[in-house]
Amino acid sequence: MYNEHGQLRRLSSHEIVIYFLAGLLFNTFGNGITVAANMGSAPWTASAANLANLTGTSISVFLFFYGVFAATLVCILQRNIDWPHVIGNIIFVVAFSSIIGIVSTRLTALGVGALPIAWRTIIDFIGVIFIGFGVSITQRLQFILHPIDDLTNLTRFMFFRGNAAISQIINFSFPMLISMIVWAFSGELVAINIGTLFSFFFQGMFVGYADHHVFGHLAHKLNNIKVSH
Numbered sequence: 001m002y003n004e005h006g007q008l009r010r011l012s013s014h015e016i017v018i019y020f021l022a023g024l025l026f027n028t029f030g031n032g033i034t035v036a037a038n039m040g041s042a043p044w045t046a047s048a049a050n051l052a053n054l055t056g057t058s059i060s061v062f063l064f065f066y067g068v069f070a071a072t073l074v075c076i077l078q079r080n081i082d083w084p085h086v087i088g089n090i091i092f093v094v095a096f097s098s099i100i101g102i103v104s105t106r107l108t109a110l111g112v113g114a115l116p117i118a119w120r121t122i123i124d125f126i127g128v129i130f131i132g133f134g135v136s137i138t139q140r141l142q143f144i145l146h147p148i149d150d151l152t153n154l155t156r157f158m159f160f161r162g163n164a165a166i167s168q169i170i171n172f173s174f175p176m177l178i179s180m181i182v183w184a185f186s187g188e189l190v191a192i193n194i195g196t197l198f199s200f201f202f203q204g205m206f207v208g209y210a211d212h213h214v215f216g217h218l219a220h221k222l223n224n225i226k227v228s229h
Helices: 013-037 043-055 059-078 083-109 117-141 147-159 164-186 194-213
Strands: 002-004 007-009
Touching: 013 083, 013 117, 013 194, 043 059, 043 164, 043 194, 059 083, 059 147, 083 147, 117 147, 117 194, 147 164, 164 194
Parallel strands: none
Antiparallel strands: 002 007
């Protein structure tokens, strides 16, 4: 929805494409930066990396499972299965992962991973901020988005009165717990660093900031969400 002088209107097909590409660009470039900087993955990616390290299974398997699981939870919470939305979000997971791989490979080739730790930390933080901006745009657009972001957006308004920071921290608590459990069993922890902690504590804040300051006229679609008061 587009807020025009206090009045909400539907987006045109042209506007949907523009906003979707903008959100996708922020999100994939931000994730690509964090991967190339190698200063800690986002919590969900880090937990998948730890499970992969423990079991010897590809990280992609766990990331795909997370996506399917999140999509299932969204359907349960909404008590409705919107098949076009569900299938679109699953397709998004596959395309999203592929683009991140391309971006991170290009940035790694440019030598981002060989920079001093201080510069890589700054770059990683910038990447997390970009991810927050991208998540905000795709959550407000509700066209197709990553199922985990869809779930976070749903729980944000159903249970946390629209507070993006709290919703994101609660969301990230689950993969952090998974990583800690794996560490307790294996004694080994991978893919967790200062960037993971920065993402855990602050990504939700950047989502909330972007809601008002990055394409601020783009409003949340709440017609299918039972909003808490």
